[in-house]
Amino acid sequence: MDTNIPMSNKKKLFLTGANGLLGQKLVSQLVEAGEFEVFASGRGECRLPEGGFTYISLDLEDANAVKEAIQGLSPDVIIHGAAMTHVDQCELNQDACYQANVVATETLAKAAEAIGAHFIFVSTDFIFSGEEGPLAEDAIPAPVNYYGETKEEAEKLVMNLKTPWAIARTVLVFGIAHDLSRSNIVLWVKGSLEAGKEIQVVDDQFRTPTLAEDLAAGCILIAKKGATGIYHISGDELMTPYQMALEVADYFDLNKDLIKRTDSTKFTQPAKRPLKTGFIIEKARKELGFEPKTFRTAIGILSKQIILARS
Ligand SMILES: NC(=O)C1=CN([C@@H]2O[C@H](COP(=O)(O)OP(=O)(O)OC[C@H]3O[C@@H](n4cnc5c(N)ncnc54)[C@H](OP(=O)(O)O)[C@@H]3O)[C@@H](O)[C@H]2O)C=CC1
Ligand SMILES: Cc1cn([C@H]2C[C@H](O)[C@@H](COP(=O)(O)OP(=O)(O)O[C@H]3O[C@@H](C)C(=O)[C@@H](O)[C@H]3O)O2)c(=O)[nH]c1=O
Numbered sequence: 001m002d003t004n005i006p007m008s009n010k011k012k013l014f015l016t017g018a019n020g021l022l023g024q025k026l027v028s029q030l031v032e033a034g035e036f037e038v039f040a041s042g043r044g045e046c047r048l049p050e051g052g053f054t055y056i057s058l059d060l061e062d063a064n065a066v067k068e069a070i071q072g073l074s075p076d077v078i079i080h081g082a083a084m085t086h087v088d089q090c091e092l093n094q095d096a097c098y099q100a101n102v103v104a105t106e107t108l109a110k111a112a113e114a115i116g117a118h119f120i121f122v123s124t125d126f127i128f129s130g131e132e133g134p135l136a137e138d139a140i141p142a143p144v145n146y147y148g149e150t151k152e153e154a155e156k157l158v159m160n161l162k163t164p165w166a167i168a169r170t171v172l173v174f175g176i177a178h179d180l181s182r183s184n185i186v187l188w189v190k191g192s193l194e195a196g197k198e199i200q201v202v203d204d205q206f207r208t209p210t211l212a213e214d215l216a217a218g219c220i221l222i223a224k225k226g227a228t229g230i231y232h233i234s235g236d237e238l239m240t241p242y243q244m245a246l247e248v249a250d251y252f253d254l255n256k257d258l259i260k261r262t263d264s265t266k267f268t269q270p271a272k273r274p275l276k277t278g279f280i281i282e283k284a285r286k287e288l289g290f291e292p293k294t295f296r297t298a299i300g301i302l303s304k305q306i307i308l309a310r311s
Pocket of ligand 2: 085200
């Protein structure tokens with residue numbers, strides 16, 4: 001808790017995607033720590049419950065507005081988490097996906113470069129083919145869906161910036177936040193089983209599922225340390241969605257018989273998913289001191305948040 005630095009001497013941190021799952025966790029942790037003056041941007045109205053930061057309503061596809069905002073604020077650090085993240089919608093609406101994930105990132109990155117800000121880009125395991133895993137930072141990208149292609153293209157433009165940059169890649173993020181525009185695997189499994197609904201869950205895709213709070217903590221470590229380069233920031237347990245579903249059912253004492261084991265040849269989605277991903281996080285551990293929760297501990301944290309949200 002470092003709130004006794006007068007606001008004027010604090011470094012300014014600007015983040016995007018404030019209303020999203022990662023964004024809400026970033027704002028909450030940054031406000032709690034008090035080290036940065038926080039400027040949180042989102043599309044449309046602010047959907048965050050608490051204060052302690054400046055909200056900026058900004059559509060990142062409005063290039064002039066983005067340039068004006070960044071030149072006006074002149075932040076020291078930018079964490080860019082905003083994206084079109086619904087993978088199947090990205091496959092079916094590729095122009096919208098390109099505008100959100102590549103063009104908007106380029107506009108913001110160039111604005112960061114113009115003021116010499118430290119630019120932190122949040123990326124994904126979906127830049128990889130899924131032929132092999134788990135993966136370290138030097139693995140070669142080969143995306144198998146359009147969402148992954150756009151995130152790979154965005155990474156490339158970030159790597160060419162002439163301002164300090166970092167890329168925080170993550171995997172299958174889960175958590176609970178206010179008024180989210182999409183669900184995530186833990187909430188989806190829990191909700192389905194509580195409703196007595198049978199679910200088909202693949203057992204041949206491998207991930208290192210990541211608690212949203214841990215991803216936020218990893219991004220903040222990069223910001224605080226002024227770290228540059230690529231970091232894999234994810235959970236540390238390699239699991240299939242089927243194993244995750246069983247773990248969720250076990251924790252919440254729900255009916256495991258409703259979880260039907262399947263595989264990617266039978267269960268298909270509009271966008272192909274890479275089979276084997278998951279990250280090796282030793283670099284983030286060593287250079288940042290990053291340490292994620294176990295999946296079980298993370299579910300416990302979520303469970304408490306759900307109870308709190310209901311009270
Ligand atoms: N969730 C996951 O499993 C994973 C996510 N990631 C990456 O992490 C980052 C954060 O993901 P997550 O928090 O789950 O995503 P969310 O979908 O929860 O949040 C993304 C946010 O970006 C905002 N956004 C989208 N387009 C624009 C735009 N044109 N202008 C302004 N804001 C925009 C959305 O606004 P609105 O609320 O109005 O829709 C939303 O609040 C993303 O970059 C994603 O690619 C990487 C790996 C896994
Ligand atoms: C809906 C569903 C998913 N699954 C599996 C497929 C997949 O491996 C896992 C999650 O599927 P979803 O479609 O919910 O999530 P998905 O779109 O795969 O999540 C991705 O989001 C983007 C933003 C990322 O960057 C990726 O890292 C990844 O987290 O669960 C099933 O087995 N059965 C189902 O009915």
